[in-house]
Amino acid sequence: MFRLLRRQRRLHASSPRQVARERLHSAIHRDRMEVSAPQLSALRDSMQSAIREHLAVTGVFTEFWLQRDGEEVFLVSRARLEDRG
Amino acid sequence: MSGKTIVMTSGKGGVGKTTATANVGTGLALRSNRVVVIDTDIGLRNLDVVMGLENRIVYDLVDVIEGRCRIEQALIRDKHAGELYLIAAAQTRDKDCIDSQQLVDLCRRLEAEFDYIIVDCPAGIEQGFRNAISAAQEALVVTTPEVSAIRDADRVIGLLHASDIRNARLIINRIRPEMVRQGDMMDASDVLEMLAVDPIGLIPADDRVITSTNNGTPVVYDSQSPSGREFVRIAARIDGEHIPMIDPVEEQPTSIMDKVRTLMGINRKASAHV
Numbered sequence: 001m002f003r004l005l006r007r008q009r010r011l012h013a014s015s016p017r018q019v020a021r022e023r024l025h026s027a028i029h030r031d032r033m034e035v036s037a038p039q040l041s042a043l044r045d046s047m048q049s050a051i052r053e054h055l056a057v058t059g060v061f062t063e064f065w066l067q068r069d070g071e072e073v074f075l076v077s078r079a080r081l082e083d084r085g
Numbered sequence: 086m087s088g089k090t091i092v093m094t095s096g097k098g099g100v101g102k103t104t105a106t107a108n109v110g111t112g113l114a115l116r117s118n119r120v121v122v123i124d125t126d127i128g129l130r131n132l133d134v135v136m137g138l139e140n141r142i143v144y145d146l147v148d149v150i151e152g153r154c155r156i157e158q159a160l161i162r163d164k165h166a167g168e169l170y171l172i173a174a175a176q177t178r179d180k181d182c183i184d185s186q187q188l189v190d191l192c193r194r195l196e197a198e199f200d201y202i203i204v205d206c207p208a209g210i211e212q213g214f215r216n217a218i219s220a221a222q223e224a225l226v227v228t229t230p231e232v233s234a235i236r237d238a239d240r241v242i243g244l245l246h247a248s249d250i251r252n253a254r255l256i257i258n259r260i261r262p263e264m265v266r267q268g269d270m271m272d273a274s275d276v277l278e279m280l281a282v283d284p285i286g287l288i289p290a291d292d293r294v295i296t297s298t299n300n301g302t303p304v305v306y307d308s309q310s311p312s313g314r315e316f317v318r319i320a321a322r323i324d325g326e327h328i329p330m331i332d333p334v335e336e337q338p339t340s341i342m343d344k345v346r347t348l349m350g351i352n353r354k355a356s357a358h359v
Binding site: 015016017018020021023024025027028031032 | 231232235236239240243265268269270271272275279
């Protein structure tokens with residue numbers, strides 16, 4: 001009986017519907033996080049002006065990229081402080 | 086009169102956009118609305134064939150936009166529904182021969198005369214898509230419960246959002262209840278969870294769509310057709326009527342007893358998806 005239930009559960013877990021759900025989930029998440037070069041450039045410009053309203057940094061990011069981690073995305077940016085000396 | 090322009094789009098080709106346009110347009114006209122359906126699939130027109138109007142085309146969309154005829158001359162009146170008109174796409178031109186602003190101008194003029202303007206969008210996300218969505222206040226996204234179609238629908242919904250069309254609603258077409266029950270196909274809730282937009286219709290796979298297309302008569306006229314009945318309900322929902330969503334998986338009888346109960350008018354399950 002237990003063996004039968006276990007087999008049913010295993011069958012359900014790998015059913016075409018379940019496989020489709022998982023593959024679709026993964027594809028859609030990847031698509032949603034993909035950013036084209038012009039979009040990344042526009043994002044960088046927006047971020048620069050937003051950050052400069054609050055921090056005294058130079059207008060150029062020395063580093064700016066997006067990193068995906070599972071279902072989250074990190075924006076990694078680095079800017080040099082303005083030299084007022 | 087101040088009509089509404091609705092674009093029927095999908096991203097992926099072959100999911101039933103043109104069939105949905107013909108049926109939703111007809112369904113709205115049967116509710117005493119004045120309706121125009123516009124085929125913007127320039128070079129690959131088909132809406133005329135689905136509606137059985139292919140032999141009546143004299144002027145097309147490009148003729149109107151390039152000023153070779155008046156709008157009234159390009160409007161082809163449907164044979165059955167009273168106030169339903171088609172503007173056919175040009176067959177010998179390409180999608181770049183019109184621009185978004187020209188289509189916006191045309192739709193604004195039509196909105197003064199009609200209740201609904203349904204724009205049948207070409208597949209893809211290039212210029213033809215951008216033209217088709219430019220004039221729309223609302224969008225209906227057609228998909229099937231397949232990975233490729235849903236993925237493309239997600240991309241299209243993102244592009245609609247970027248174009249400030251935030252009230253897109255989903256038509257899930259060709260649901261196969263038996264396959265869903267056997268765990269071989271995603272069901273409506275799987276698709277809705279993934280796309281996070283409201284549904285406006287859940288359409289079962291239906292052989293009668295093929296015969297109706299062959300005859301050039303939209304399936305919405307066939308009261309025996311499950312898909313035709315759902316298109317009637319979709320038209321009513323667009324028209325502002327509150328009709329609960331009926332999931333074909335729950336609607337279709339599974340056993341002999343279910344079939345008997347259905348024949349007796351009981352056990353009709355209706356579920357509302359939010």
